[in-house]
Amino acid sequence: MALRPFLAAGIFATTTLVSACGGPGGGTGASGGDDVPTLRRGISAKVDTLDPHRSSAAWENIVIGDMIIGLMQTAADGTVIPGVAESWEVDDSGLVWTFRLRQDAVWSDGVPLTANDFVFALRRIQDPNLASQYASLLYLIKNAEAVNNFDPDTGAGLPPEELGVRALNDHTLEITLNEPAPYLLELLTHYTTYPVPQHAVEAHGEAWVYPDNIVVNGPYKLVYWRTGDQIVTEKNPLFWDSESVCFERVTYFELEDATAVERRIEAGELDINNAFDGTRKAELEARFPGWPRTSPGVLTTYWSFNSSSSPMNDPRVRKALAMALDREYMVEKVLTPGYVPAYSFVPPKIGNYDVERPVVSWSTLPRDQRLIEAKALLEAAGYGPENPLTFEYIFRSTDDNPKVAPVAQSNWNDIAPWVNAQILRQDTKVLYARLRQSDFEVSDGAWIADFSDPINFLYLLDSRTGQQNYGNYDNPEYDALLSAASLEFDLETRAQTFAEAEALMLEETPITPMWFAVTKNMVDPTLEGWGENPKDIHRSRWLCRPELRGASD
Numbered sequence: 001m002a003l004r005p006f007l008a009a010g011i012f013a014t015t016t017l018v019s020a021c022g023g024p025g026g027g028t029g030a031s032g033g034d035d036v037p038t039l040r041r042g043i044s045a046k047v048d049t050l051d052p053h054r055s056s057a058a059w060e061n062i063v064i065g066d067m068i069i070g071l072m073q074t075a076a077d078g079t080v081i082p083g084v085a086e087s088w089e090v091d092d093s094g095l096v097w098t099f100r101l102r103q104d105a106v107w108s109d110g111v112p113l114t115a116n117d118f119v120f121a122l123r124r125i126q127d128p129n130l131a132s133q134y135a136s137l138l139y140l141i142k143n144a145e146a147v148n149n150f151d152p153d154t155g156a157g158l159p160p161e162e163l164g165v166r167a168l169n170d171h172t173l174e175i176t177l178n179e180p181a182p183y184l185l186e187l188l189t190h191y192t193t194y195p196v197p198q199h200a201v202e203a204h205g206e207a208w209v210y211p212d213n214i215v216v217n218g219p220y221k222l223v224y225w226r227t228g229d230q231i232v233t234e235k236n237p238l239f240w241d242s243e244s245v246c247f248e249r250v251t252y253f254e255l256e257d258a259t260a261v262e263r264r265i266e267a268g269e270l271d272i273n274n275a276f277d278g279t280r281k282a283e284l285e286a287r288f289p290g291w292p293r294t295s296p297g298v299l300t301t302y303w304s305f306n307s308s309s310s311p312m313n314d315p316r317v318r319k320a321l322a323m324a325l326d327r328e329y330m331v332e333k334v335l336t337p338g339y340v341p342a343y344s345f346v347p348p349k350i351g352n353y354d355v356e357r358p359v360v361s362w363s364t365l366p367r368d369q370r371l372i373e374a375k376a377l378l379e380a381a382g383y384g385p386e387n388p389l390t391f392e393y394i395f396r397s398t399d400d401n402p403k404v405a406p407v408a409q410s411n412w413n414d415i416a417p418w419v420n421a422q423i424l425r426q427d428t429k430v431l432y433a434r435l436r437q438s439d440f441e442v443s444d445g446a447w448i449a450d451f452s453d454p455i456n457f458l459y460l461l462d463s464r465t466g467q468q469n470y471g472n473y474d475n476p477e478y479d480a481l482l483s484a485a486s487l488e489f490d491l492e493t494r495a496q497t498f499a500e501a502e503a504l505m506l507e508e509t510p511i512t513p514m515w516f517a518v519t520k521n522m523v524d525p526t527l528e529g530w531g532e533n534p535k536d537i538h539r540s541r542w543l544c545r546p547e548l549r550g551a552s553d
Contacts, residue, residue: 037548039247039540042255042273042522044398045428046227050209052191053125056133056468057432058448058536062274063231063252064191066540067216071099071118071173072188076542078533080186084113084195084217085173094180094489095142101171104240107197107215115167117195122175123147123160124201125192133436134192136465137450140184140486141165142176145464179486182352183453189537190450219245219541228254246529246544265291265522272538273522278336278400290525294338295532297519298349298449300457301342302511303393306441308472311391315508316381320374321391321442322512323362324411331515334407335400342513345502349534351452355495358503360513374415388418395444396428399520405444436467445470446517449535454498458482461505473510 044059052064065074073083085099105113125132126147139145142164150157164176177184187193200208200215207213214222219242220233231252235245253270255261258277264270265288276284276292284292305312305321312318327341343363346353362370383389393412395405405423412421426434434440450456459465462482463474481501488494506513519536528549529542 037247038249040271041252052194066220067218068194069218070194074189074537076531095177097175099173108221108236114170115173120198121196122165133467183451186451250540271524291522293521294518298534301446301514304470306471316377318509320377323370323374338518340516342515346454346457347516353454355499390420391441392422393442394424394426398428435470
């Protein structure tokens with residue numbers, strides 16, 4: 001998923017909400033006094049949607065994953081545990097999976113949740129009219145790509161009924177894959193695979209996620225949502241495990257200013273924030289003992305080149321700019337402690353990749369030699385004093401990224417006096433919108449694993465991926481290697497083929513890996529149930545305070 005754009009922002013701290021309306025759907029607010037046990041969470045950007053099929057933002061998943069549970073779910077420590085599915089089996093081909101669903105799973109309006117809700121949901125995300133950014137993540141399901149390309153007027157593709165998903169009965173779901181997927185159970189924790197209530201979606205259309213209309217199956221239900229203000233959920237009494245849910249309410253604040261966050265922590269008005277300035281970790285630890293949390297993550301910051309337009313359509317230009325970047329200086333002097341320079345795309349902790357990892361061929365060259373070679377590459381591409389290279393680099397307004405941007409600008413200008421790198425700070429949400437539209441030359445960005453398998457990173461450069469292939473990289477040989485690896489049952493051969501594909505892509509430089517990051521959160525040390533995990537998923541249902549534990553048992 002696109003990485004949480006770690007930013008901090010002003011907080012509207014409150015424990016008592018009055019009636020309200022407006023925003024995406026308004027709502028009646030959450031009634032109750034100051035004694036209502038409330039978890040107050042800072043999230044890192046404005047929420048555009050709470051529809052799991054329209055979202056592609058990790059900060060939106062913080063709310064979505066508190067409200068809806070899929071076939072599988074993530075425990076506090078990141079392990080995969082049963083969700084709506086209570087058992088499953090796979091046939092000898094490794095392609096047909098059968099899931100038996102809990103019989104006590106119901107929607108928050110009391111309507112039983114059935115296998116048909118999953119069928120409806122998985123067809124819906126492939127509906128070309130929905131134009132889900134994440135549809136390609138599920139192309140491993142039989143006929144999914146053809147369904148996503150369905151056009152009844154031309155006869156292209158296949159109708160939704162041909163998707164390899166069917167309800168054998170109300171509590172048995174069958175999923176047929178195009179290829180073996182050792183990571184399937186973990187993928188089924190991802191919000192793209194969540195069920196959605198067919199009766200609510202058909203009744204309300206896109207507005208089904210608004211507070212007055214929303215129907216969920218998870219521990220919390222939306223009661224208030226106004227963009228720029230806050231989002232509020234309250235415990236869903238019909239959730240099958242509601243008795244173990246500690247907090248009666250969760251309030252999510254859309255945050256932008258780090259100073260305001262720190263003031264609110266000091267005032268006791270915030271419990272969690274999913275970001276902090278990593279370069280100030282020691283200072284923050286001194287001010288807020290036990291609050292700053294970091295741990296190794298499965299996330300890569302990588303910068304994209306728009307290879308579909310000049311000047312970045314020339315691989316010599318892309319390679320020269322990638323070589324000039326001083327990752328070691330950025331990691332040691334600018335970034336959060338614990339970051340590691342990256343010369344490959346797939347992060348080290350990803351599973352099913354037990355091979356020698358490919359890296360760019362120039363990774364061991366001293367930087368002065370890299371600059372010499374970078375200049376030669378640009379000269380070979382036709383640039384020089386009479387034809388200077390001018391380009392724009394856009395970067396996220398969040399986390400450490402604004403501090404890195406001037407370093408990158410200086411690095412590029414080091415190549416030669418005729419290299420003119422311009423930098424432009426962008427609101428994180430705006431930047432990712434520009435990426436999806438290929439409206440950039442060079443751009444900052446990052447990816448955090450949706451599941452622990454190399455395909456989750458490498459598919460981003462597949463020509464079939466669509467909007468998340470930001471720079472429109474298109475190499476049939478790369479695509480063919482990914483396809484061959486995905487069809488391979490032998491995990492060692494599969495990993496080797498993925499490595500061959502990654503090596504090919506790295507040398508063509510449609511992207512340049514920058515660093516492998518750590519997760520960063522501010523967490524009240526008196527909270528119980530917080531579990532560090534590489535994917536940085538922290539569901540509110542696992543959290544509690546000691547004084548509330550007895551009341552929730």
